[in-house]
Amino acid sequence: MAKMELRLAGSGGQGVILATIILAEAALSGGKNAVQSQSYGPEARGGMCKAEVIVSDEDIWFTKVVNPTFLLALTQESLDKYGKGLDKNCVIMADASLEIPDCIKDNKVIKVPILKTAREVVGKGFTANIVAVAAINEALKLVPFETLRDVVMARIPKGTEAINLKALEEGEKLAKTL
Amino acid sequence: MPAELINKYMREAHLPHIWCPGCGHGILMRDVAQAIEDLGLDQNKICLVSGIGCSSRAAGYMDFNTIHTTHGRAIAFATGIKLARPDMNVIVIAGDGDIAAIGGNHLIHAARRNIDMTVVVFNNDIYGMTGGQFSPTTPTGDFATTAPYGNIDRPFDIAALAEAAGASYTARGTAYHAPLTIKLIKEGIEHKGFSLIECASVCPTYYGRKNKKGGSVELMTWQKENCVMSDKAQHMSKEELEGKLVIGRLSEKDYPEYTEQYKKIIEKARK
Amino acid sequence: MSKRVLMQGNEAVVEGAIAAGMRFYAGYPITPSTEIAEQSSVRLPQVGGTFIQMEDEISSMAAVIGASVAGVKAMTATSGPGFSLKQENIGYACIAEVPCVIVDVQRSGPSTGLPTSPSQGDVMQARWGTHGDHPMIAVSPSSVSECFYKAIRCFNLSEKYRTPVILLMDEIVGHLREGVEIPSVLDVEIINRTVKSSEGHQPYEGDIHEIPGWHLNGGGRYNITGLSHDLSGFPTNSNEITDKLIRRLMGKIEHNADDIIEYEEKYLDDAETVVLCYGGTVRAAMSAVLEARKQGVKVGMFRPVTVWPFPERRLKEISPKVKRIIVAEHNYGQIVLEVERIVKNDCKIDFIGKVDGTVITPAEILKRIKEGK
Numbered sequence: 001m002a003k004m005e006l007r008l009a010g011s012g013g014q015g016v017i018l019a020t021i022i023l024a025e026a027a028l029s030g031g032k033n034a035v036q037s038q039s040y041g042p043e044a045r046g047g048m049c050k051a052e053v054i055v056s057d058e059d060i061w062f063t064k065v066v067n068p069t070f071l072l073a074l075t076q077e078s079l080d081k082y083g084k085g086l087d088k089n090c091v092i093m094a095d096a097s098l099e100i101p102d103c104i105k106d107n108k109v110i111k112v113p114i115l116k117t118a119r120e121v122v123g124k125g126f127t128a129n130i131v132a133v134a135a136i137n138e139a140l141k142l143v144p145f146e147t148l149r150d151v152v153m154a155r156i157p158k159g160t161e162a163i164n165l166k167a168l169e170e171g172e173k174l175a176k177t178l
Numbered sequence: 179m180p181a182e183l184i185n186k187y188m189r190e191a192h193l194p195h196i197w198c199p200g201c202g203h204g205i206l207m208r209d210v211a212q213a214i215e216d217l218g219l220d221q222n223k224i225c226l227v228s229g230i231g232c233s234s235r236a237a238g239y240m241d242f243n244t245i246h247t248t249h250g251r252a253i254a255f256a257t258g259i260k261l262a263r264p265d266m267n268v269i270v271i272a273g274d275g276d277i278a279a280i281g282g283n284h285l286i287h288a289a290r291r292n293i294d295m296t297v298v299v300f301n302n303d304i305y306g307m308t309g310g311q312f313s314p315t316t317p318t319g320d321f322a323t324t325a326p327y328g329n330i331d332r333p334f335d336i337a338a339l340a341e342a343a344g345a346s347y348t349a350r351g352t353a354y355h356a357p358l359t360i361k362l363i364k365e366g367i368e369h370k371g372f373s374l375i376e377c378a379s380v381c382p383t384y385y386g387r388k389n390k391k392g393g394s395v396e397l398m399t400w401q402k403e404n405c406v407m408s409d410k411a412q413h414m415s416k417e418e419l420e421g422k423l424v425i426g427r428l429s430e431k432d433y434p435e436y437t438e439q440y441k442k443i444i445e446k447a448r449k
Numbered sequence: 450m451s452k453r454v455l456m457q458g459n460e461a462v463v464e465g466a467i468a469a470g471m472r473f474y475a476g477y478p479i480t481p482s483t484e485i486a487e488q489s490s491v492r493l494p495q496v497g498g499t500f501i502q503m504e505d506e507i508s509s510m511a512a513v514i515g516a517s518v519a520g521v522k523a524m525t526a527t528s529g530p531g532f533s534l535k536q537e538n539i540g541y542a543c544i545a546e547v548p549c550v551i552v553d554v555q556r557s558g559p560s561t562g563l564p565t566s567p568s569q570g571d572v573m574q575a576r577w578g579t580h581g582d583h584p585m586i587a588v589s590p591s592s593v594s595e596c597f598y599k600a601i602r603c604f605n606l607s608e609k610y611r612t613p614v615i616l617l618m619d620e621i622v623g624h625l626r627e628g629v630e631i632p633s634v635l636d637v638e639i640i641n642r643t644v645k646s647s648e649g650h651q652p653y654e655g656d657i658h659e660i661p662g663w664h665l666n667g668g669g670r671y672n673i674t675g676l677s678h679d680l681s682g683f684p685t686n687s688n689e690i691t692d693k694l695i696r697r698l699m700g701k702i703e704h705n706a707d708d709i710i711e712y713e714e715k716y717l718d719d720a721e722t723v724v725l726c727y728g729g730t731v732r733a734a735m736s737a738v739l740e741a742r743k744q745g746v747k748v749g750m751f752r753p754v755t756v757w758p759f760p761e762r763r764l765k766e767i768s769p770k771v772k773r774i775i776v777a778e779h780n781y782g783q784i785v786l787e788v789e790r791i792v793k794n795d796c797k798i799d800f801i802g803k804v805d806g807t808v809i810t811p812a813e814i815l816k817r818i819k820e821g822k
Contacts, residue, residue, distance in 0.1 A: 021626060025455045028628045034455065036626035040565055062736040062811050063625050063729075189672075192683055222670060225519070238672055238683060245518060246674040246684075247511065248541050254508035258515025258523065261499045262473055266519070284511075287504035440499060447494035 001032070003056040004140065005065040008132070009082045010074030012040060012047045015129030018155070019072075020051040022133050023142065025151045027055040030143035035063045048078055055142070070140060072132060073098065074114065093136065110139065112174050118167065127167035130156075134171025145172060180208070187211040187221075189241050196235055200394030202353030202379030203300050207236045209356055209377070210271065210298055213363035224267045227256040229281060232307050233273035233300035233379075242269075250281030253288045256295050264437040267367060268295040275305045278314040278334045285336075289343035289372050293436035296366040297374045299336055302381035310384030321388045337428050340374040346431045347373035350408075353380055354401035355425060362427065371435045378423060456629045458596040458622040459484035459526075462552055463492055465600030466524050468635055471550070472498035473523040475512035477505055477531060480564045481620045482554035485526035506534035510551070514542050517549045518673060520644075522604055526552035530561065532571055532578065539613050540579030541675045543698065546611040546653070548642060550603045553615055554623040555728075555779075557806045566806030567620035569728055569779040575615050576757050582695055584702040586709060587615040587757040590622055591731035594629045598637065599754070605640040606709060610701055617756055619779065621729025621808060651680040653694075702758060711754040712763055716742060720749030722818055723767065725788060726777040727753050729808075734777055736811035741818045748818050756784070761791050768795035773821050777801040777809055797821070 006023065008016040017038045024036035038051035052065040068086060072093045073079035079094055083104045086092070092104055096113035112135055118128035130152060137148050149168055156164050184190070188211070197203050214224065224242040228234035230249035237244040243266075247255040252270045260268045277285050277299055288295070304322060305311040312322035314334045321328060337348040347369040351359030359377055366373035380386070380397035391397060401423070408426035411419060456464070462485055466474075474489035476482075490500040499516075503509040509525045516523040527535060532553045542549055555571045557563035571578075575587040586606050590599040600616055607614040652671045676684040677691040685691065702709065715738065717723065724734045731752050741748045751767060751774075753760050768774065773796055776785040785800045792798060801817055803809050 021455065024626060028453060028455050033628060036455070037621075037624060060627070061739065062733050063621060063627075064808055064810070066810060066812070189683075227515075238674065241670055243670050244672045245515075246672070246676065247514075248537055248675055251507060251511040251538065254503065254511035255515035257501070257503070257508070258473065258475060258512030258517075259519045260515075261501060261512070262516035262519035262521040262523075283504050284508050287508070440494075440501075444494040444497055444499075447491075448497070 001055075001057050003054065003058070004070065005068050006053045006055070006070045006072075006136070007050065007065050007068040007082060008052070008072040009048070009050045009078035011078070012049045014049070014074050015126070016049055016072075016074065017051045019129040019133045020053045022148070022151055022155055023136065024053045024055070025155070026137065026143045026148045027053070029147050029151060032057060033060050035060045037063050048081065050078070050082065070136070072136060074128065074132070091139070093132075093139065110178055112178075114171070114174070117170050117174060121170050122163060122167045124163055127163060130164050130167035131171035131174070134168040135175040138172045138175035139178070183208065183211050183215060187214065187241055188239055192238055195239055197232060198383040200380070200382040201232070202302065202381070202394075202398075203233055203236065205353045205356060206298070206300050206359065206377050206379055207239065209351070209359045210236070210269070210363055211240065212360045213367060216360065216364055217367060219267055219367070223265065224269060225256075225259050225263070226269050226271065227252045227259065228271045229273070229276040230307075231273040231276045231305070232302070233271055234276065236271045236300075250276055250279070251284065252276065253281060253284040253295070253297065257288060257293055260293055260295055260437060261440070264294075269367065270295060270297040272297065272299055273306075274299065274301040274303060274315040274336065275313040278336050278339070282314070285340060286343035289340045289345040289374070291436040292344055292346050292371045292433045294370055295372060296363070296369075297340075297372075298363060298366070299374065299376045300379045301336060301376055302379040302385060304381050304385040304388075306381050306384055310388055322384075323388070337374060337376040340372075341429045344372070344433065345374050345429075346371035346433045348376070348428045349374075350376045350378070350423070350425045350428060352378040352401045352405060352423070352425060354398045355405065358425065365427065369430070371433060453628045453630050455626050456593055456631075457484060457624065457626045458590070458593045458618065459554065459624065460488050461593045461596035461629055462526070462600045462616065462618070463488040464631055465597035466550065466604065467492055467496055467498070468597070469601040469604035469639055470522045470641065471524050471604065472496065473513065473516035473521045474498070474500045474525065475503050475509040475516070475523070476525050476527065477503055477509050479506075479528045479531045481556055481623050482526045482528045482531075482552060484623075485552055485554070489524075506531035507538065510535040510538035513549045514538060514545075514547050517547050522548070522608070524550040524552065526554065528554045528556045529558045529568075529571055532574060536574075536578040537580075540581060540583055542613040543579065543583040543585075544675055544677075544694075545673050546698075547613070547673075548607040548611055549613050550600070550607055551613060551615050552618060554618045554620060556620055557804075563806040565620070567729060567779055567808055568804075568806070569619050569730065570781075570783070570804075572617070572756060572778070572780065572783040575617050582699065584612055584698050585615065585757045586610070586612065586702065586755065587617040588711075588754060589617045589728040589756045591728055591752070592622065593625060593627045596622060597629060597631065601637055601639070605638070608640045608642045610705065610709070611642070612702070615757075617728065619729040621732065625729075652682045653678065653680045706758055709755060710758055710760045710763075712760040713752040713754055714749065716749035717751065717767065718749075719747050721772045722746070722748045722821065723751050723771050723774045724748065724777060724814060724818070725751045725774050725784075727756050727784065730777050730779060733809050733811045734814055737814035737818060740811060740815055746818060753784075759784075759787050759791075764788065764791050765795075768792040771796050773797040773799060775799040775801060775814070775817055775821075777814055779803050779809060
């Protein structure tokens with residue numbers, strides 16, 4: 001497997017940090033090496049939030065993403081900011097509500113209704129990160145769905161299993177129908 | 179009897195002490211020793227913690243497990259000791275500058291937690307060790323080397339401060355009223371929770387001299403003539419209490435004690 | 450076989466500390482070290498230990514010393530501004546010889562600076578932050594696994610040498626999550642303080658190679674003070690005794706440097722250029738060194754794991770054999786001063802320092818490696 005450098009960006013409180021933790025844990029469970037890190041401002045909610053995962057079969061030394069092979073953007077602000085300067089091979093997953101800026105016109109851009117699906121299909125907006133995780137896992141063929149499911153179930157608060165499972169299934173469905 | 183007390187509780191090799199002739203601290207140190215003797219406590223189970231200042235030298239003179247810490251931090255060190263060894267009797271001796279200025283934050287928070295320790299404040303209304311600067315208990319209008327035109331700060335009532343912050347036992351004694359002060363220290367040690375006994379000391383060298391209030395005899399005479407017992411003070415008007423010092427037990431409450439509460443946390447976490 | 454789990458550097462510190470025997474933690478919340486307090490509050494009561502959130506950084510350090518003199522292994526964690534506030538009491542632990550561990554997860558400063566951004570600007574403060582001459586040990590991990598094992602080592606060194614030890618982290622490693630194997634049966638030795646119990650024994654007795662034994666567990670009613678003291682632990686004004694005390698304090702680290710100092714070397718055998726770095730910066734440096742080697746450049750890496758005491762003798766052996774040492778650190782130039790003092794004219798010294806709150810990248814180091822070639 002080639003080294004994957006994933007960057008997830010959104011607004012504080014959307015759960016992108018947890019999403020990267022889950023992806024890193026899933027990769028680890030799948031026998032790969034993974035590192036996860038994040039950067040954020042002083043706000044606990046709102047403000048821009050960026051979190052990263054590197055997945056590789058080999059040792060991972062530098063811990064930050066240098067050339068993203070994948071970008072997830074959940075807000076226009078984060079798409080505009082992190083869309084700049086991307087390698088042409090970087091795959092971008094953007095929420096369907098966002099406008100695609102010129103700078104990524106030549107990239108493969110997947111528009112996925114993550115926020116809407118969480119809100120209207122799953123029924124809770126806060127599950128957007130879990131919907132996203134499943135969509136990313138499916139799009140990148142990272143680990144089997146069952147592996148991802150086990151990781152998610154171990155990370156979430158008790159009593160939210162059913163809704164998070166629904167979020168995972170809907171997320172995978174979104175990516176499969178692309 | 180005093181000689182016996184000294185043999186048992188003082189480290190003779192480290193005497194005489196550094197306190198000035200006429201200082202009230204020696205009397206208060208003896209009061210602490212007498213209270214411990216009266217209670218029949220195991221010397222090895224007592225940890226005496228002090229900060230920095232004249233009063234804090236008491237730790238070196240008294241034969242217990244003693245620790246002379248940094249300025250203002252005695253209560254914070256004592257908090258660590260008590261949590262590590264809840265079976266120890268932890269006694270803090272501190273001065274007014276130590277506990278109400280630089281260490282004021284630790285005083286109010288230890289009181290708020292109601293952690294089981296006894297704080298005996300040797301309050302001489304002045305910074306003695308550094309040579310007579312005004313402290314947070316120096317009365318307004320008094321003089322000090324850093325208040326050459328008279329002190330404009332308003333003084334803290336340390337016992338009231340501790341009570342308001344959540345201390346479950348507060349009292350006030352004086353260098354003059356030795357039997358009372360011994361009794362109050364005993365009550366404080368026996369009390370489960372944060373107890374504070376503010377003890378009015380006398381500083382003839384700096385406070386007395388700077389304020390033309392005379393030597394030790396005059397300062398103690400003031401204590402003799404101007405103190406009012408707390409139960410009597412309850413029935414006195416504000417005007418009648420003007421210029422008086424209320425002594426005796428000031429407050430006693432039944433709050434949950436911190437180390438007991440933490441034991442429950444451990445039980446909960448281990449389930 | 451232990452399972453590989455994803456863990457954050459800050460969390461691994463707590464697991465390592467508990468494995469080393471930490472049973473007391475006092476702290477105050479501060480980014481980017483807060484997870485250490487949070488995790489300690491969860492984990493310590495589970496093992497019968499105590500966590501307390503104090504009213505400030507100063508009291509946290511004081512409570513840690515208090516718990517340690519009462520015989521319990523104790524730790525606190527903080528970051529830049531809080532590290533500054535702890536310094537007076539760290540000095541107390543030095544002179545009174547109280548074992549304890551202080552974690553500093555460095556962030557951009559001075560003052561409040563960039564609270565969530567990485568930095569290594571506290572390196573000199575770690576060495577000389579408290580006033581007066583004093584010994585200091587500081588250990589700098591560069592992976593999550595090392596956060597676990599170096600936390601154990603900090604406790605071991607602290608107990609063995611009766612001195613505060615600083616686990617000098619940075620935001621890069623503190624907030625990093627990666628796979629780590631926490632052994633089900635600990636594979637390293639745990640050192641516990643020796644306590645001499647005889648009454649009448651001088652608690653600070655022994656030459657500079659020995660560590661005085663004392664306190665509450667021992668049965669003797671000793672005195673502890675931050676004043677200059679004699680072997681009995683009581684204050685003294687003697688210049689002669691003070692001289693002996695300070696020389697013994699410095700000496701117990703200096704004379705045991707071989708036991709304390711730890712460093713790591715990579716590809717030094719034929720190296721013409723050496724990248725010298727520590728902590729989180731190692732991650733970028735290793736990426737750059739591996740890439741340069743792929744391109745045929747003879748470059749290696751030298752990494753002090755104990756930043757203090759600095760591996761001076763080893764660096765002095767390396768420096769005459771190489772053409773250039775590139776020091777890379779996230780500050781305006783702190784360890785580079787130490788390197789210049791040691792290396793003198795043995796070889797050229799280059800410096801990469803970053804103070805903008807971003808991370809030094811492998812590309813920046815690689816560029817410098819190739820520039821000087």
